[in-house]
Amino acid sequence: MAAYIVRRLFWAAFVVLVVTMLTFLIFYVMPPGNPAIRFAGKAPTAETIAAVEERFGLDKPWYEQYGIFVKKLVTGDEWGWPGFGFSYDTRVAVRDELIERMPRTIFLAVGAAVAWVIVGVTIGVISAIKRGSLLDRLSMGFALFGVSAPVFWLGLVALFLFADTGGGPEWLQFLPGTGYVPFSDSPKAWFLHLILPCLVLALLYAAFYARMTRGNLIETMGEDYIRTARAKGLSERKVIAKHGLRASLTPVVTMFGMDVALLIGGAVITETVFNWQGVGSWVIRATFDSNLPVVVAVVLVGAVAVAVFSLIVDIVYAYLDPRVRYQ
C-alpha cells in the first residue's frame, strides 16, 4: 500500500504540472490581445505597455514564462513559498490572498459536504428501505427539485426568505444576510453566516447523493449475501448498516471525494450570491480581468486538491471493499 501511495503521489505531481501547462497555454498564449494594455494606465503608450510587460514577465516567450513560473513555484518568490507571483490588479501577492481566502472556501465546502452527506445519504437510505412508499416518492421529488433548481436561484430565494435583509415573512428571517465573518471576530456570527450558503450548496449535492444512495442500496439489498445475512438471523438494521450500506457506499465515496476536491477550487456561484469572498468569486473576476497569476494559482490549487482527494478516496475505497487491494 505504501508503494502504491508513493507512486500515486508522483503521478499526481505530473498531472498537476500538465494542468498548469495547459492553463498557461489557454490563458497566456491563446487569447488575442495583450493583457498588459489593461494595466498600462489611462492612456497606454508603447513605453508604458512595454514597462508592464517587463514587470509582469509578459515580454518573454511563453515557454520561458512557464519555466520561471515552475521554478518560483518550487523555490518560492519574494513573497514566500509557493511562488505564485502577484495579482496584476491589486499588486497583492497571490499567495497571501490565497491564504486569506482559502479557509473561507474550505469552510463552505466542508460545511456543505457534511450537510449533503447527512441529508443525502439519510434520504437515500430511507427511500431505499421504504421503496414505493409516499416517503420514497417525496424523497425523490425533493431530489428532482434539488437537481433541477439552479444554485443561484436557490441562493436568491434563500436570502429572500431567511435572511434578515430579505423581503420574505419576518417570522422566517432568523439568519443574517450575505458576507463572511471571520471566526476570530465572532464564532457565533461566523457560524450563522455559514448556514445559508452551506445549505444552498448542499441541496444540489444532497439530491444527487440521495438518488445514488437509493439506487445503490436497492441493488445491493438484492444481492445473495444480503439474503444470507437475513437468513442467519441478523436484525434488519444490522443487515442494512453493516452489509448493505457499506457495499453501496463505495461509489458514493468516490463521488464525494471528487465533489469536495472540486469545491476547493471555489463554489463560484454560491460564493458570488452570498458575497462569500472565497477563492471561487476571486478567480471568476480574475478570469474576466485577465489577471493571469490568480487564474493559474487557483487552477493549480484545484488540481492539487483533486489529485490528493482522489488518492484519499482510493485508500478509503480499499478499506470499504476488502476485495480491493493495491500493489
Add this chain to the structure above:
Amino acid sequence: MKRWRLVGIAALVAALAFAVAACGGEEAAPPAEPPPAEQAPPAEEAPPAEEPPAEEAQPGGTYRVDVETSFDFTAGFDPTAEYTAIGWGFYNTLIRKLMTYRQTVGPPGNEPLPDLAADFPEISEDGLTYTFTLKDGIKFGPPLSREITSQDFAYAFNRLANPNVGAFGYPLYYEVIEGFNEVADGKADTISGIETPDDKTIVFHLTKPTGDFLFRVAMPAAGPVPEEVASCFSDEAGPYGRYLISSGPYMLEGSEQLDVTSCDTMKAISGFDPEAHLLLVRNPDYDPATDSPELRENFVDRFEFRINTNADDCFARVKANVIDDTICGETGKQIKEYTEDPELQDNLKLDQDDSIFYLSMNLTQPPFDDVHVRKAMNLVMNKTGLIRAWGGPAIGDAATHVIPPSMAPPDLQGYDPYPSANFEGDATAAMEEMKQSKYDTDQDGLCDAPECKNVLNIMGNLARDKGMIPVIEESAGKIGITFKTRQLDNPYEFIFTPTEKVPFTGTAGWGKDYADAFTYFLYLFDGRTITPEFTYNEPLVGLTAEQAKEIGIDYPAEGVPSVDADIDACIAIADLTERTACWGDLVKKVMEEIVPWVPWIWRNSSIIVADTVTKWDFDQHSGHTAYTHVAVDQSKQQQG
C-alpha cells in the same frame, strides 16, 4: 387501486399548486432582464427629492457603503496614477490639494476653489507663472503628523513625471510645466519648472498659457505626497495606495500603526484591503480651522466601503438599512422600482454626471470615411430607443453634441444639428443626406455599395448592449447599412487599438476628468494622442498620413480632418467664459463638419441611499456621493 388513488390525489394537488403559483404572487427570483423601461415615468416627472434641512444632520456614526464586485482601481489606489471616478470620490476624504471643489451638485460643484492654498494663485500677465502660498497649520496625518510643505507638492509632481509611476495616470495634463517632460524622458531628476523658495510657496512655470491650470492642480495626483513614505514605491504605480498618508479630514484605519522607520518595516495599512474593504476614520491631525464647511462638513466619524459580489443583495441591504449607500450598478429594474414607489423616490438620487455615451464611426474605414454617411447615421438613429434599452429616461437625456451640457456655453443649450421628433430619428432626412454619399450608387437614399453591408460593430456583453443592438441595426437599416455585430467581454481591447481597424462601435462612453471641455477634446479628438497601440480617439480624428502608415491602415485620399490647432487655441485662453465659448465653436465644427460620433445619451448617475441618510449631496466632480457632506441617523441603522 388504493395506491393509484393516492397518486391521483397528489397529482391533482400539485397541479392546483402550480395553477395558484402561476396566477398570483411575484417570482421569488428577480427577472434576468430589466422590465420594459417605457413603463418608467420620465425623470422629470418624478417629484423632486427633498433634502432634509441641514439642522437635522447630526455628527457621528459610520457611513456604510457596499461596492459591487470590486473597487476596480486602475492603479491600486495610488493617487499619482489612479484615474477612476470611484477612486477620486474616496480621495475627497483623504487628500487635500492646492485647489479643490465644493463637492456639491451642478456647476458650483465644478468650480475649483483654494484648499491647501491660502488663496487663488498669483498669475503672471503672460499666463505662464502661477504662484501659490500655502495655509498655516496643514499637516499630514498619522504616522507622520507633520506639517505639509511646498516640497511635498513638488515631490508629488516629480512623482507624476516618473515614467514608472505617473505615466500610468494622466501626465498629459502636466506636460505644460517646464521640465516635466525631461523628467518623464529620464533626462532630469526634478522638474525645473517648479520652484519652492520656502516651505509655504510653490511656483509653477508653464511652457504655454493654460487656461484650465487650476483644474489640473485640483486633481488627486497633484495632492501633497510625503517623500519619506512614497519613495519606497517609486518603481511602479500602485503599491503606495496601501500606504497612503492622509492630508484630508479622514485617514485609512490603522494608519497610526504604520512603521515608517524604513521601507522594509512598512506593512500595508490594515484599513485598505483591495479585495475586501476600504475603512476610513477621522484624521486626528486635520484642523477644521484650515478648511471651510462649504468644502467639507465631515459629519460622520467613519466610513466602511465593502465589496459585495451580489448586486441584488446590495440593493436588499440598502433597503433594509443595513448599509447607507451603494456603489452598485443600478439597472432599469431598480430605477423603475424606485421611481414608481412614492416611499422610495427620495432614496434614488439622479444627477447628470457629465458623462456621455456615443456610437463611434472610424473615419478611415468605409463606409464611414464618407461624411454624408456619418451625417445620415446621426439623422436616422433612434436615440430614444437606445435610452429605453438602457433603462428609460431616468438613465439620462438624449445627447445632441459631444460635450456635457454643464461644460457648454449658453448658445449650445438646445443645440441639435440633427433633430428628429422625440429623438427617434428622421429616416427621410437621413436618406436625403445619404443620397449625397458615394456609397449610394443609385442615389435612392440607401447605402447600397458592398461596403455598406455587414459592417463590423464591436459591442460589450452587458444587458444594455444587448438591448441596443436591435435599435442600432433597425435604425441603420433604414439607410441601407447592415451590421455584423460581435459582442465581447472586453470590447475595449479592440476598439481602443487602431491596428484593429474597427469601423464602428456602439460601446463607447466618456466622463470628464474635470469640468473643462479640454478633457474631452484632448483624449477623444486630438490626433496627437493616436498611437498604434492605443487611443480613445476611436474615429481617428486628426490622423496624419505618417500615423496611418505606422498603424498600417490606408490613409483616405481626402485626408482626415483635424482639430488639433483648434484645441491648442482654446486651451490657451485664460478667461473661463471665453474659453467655454471657444469650446462651443469647436463642438459645432466637430458635429457639423467632422461628425465622428452619434452622441446618444448624457447619462445620469443613479445612486440609491437608505432611509438612514439624513444629509446627502452629489459630488459633481467625481460623479459619486459627496462623502464629506453626508450624515446618518444612527438610530435607524441596522446591523447585517
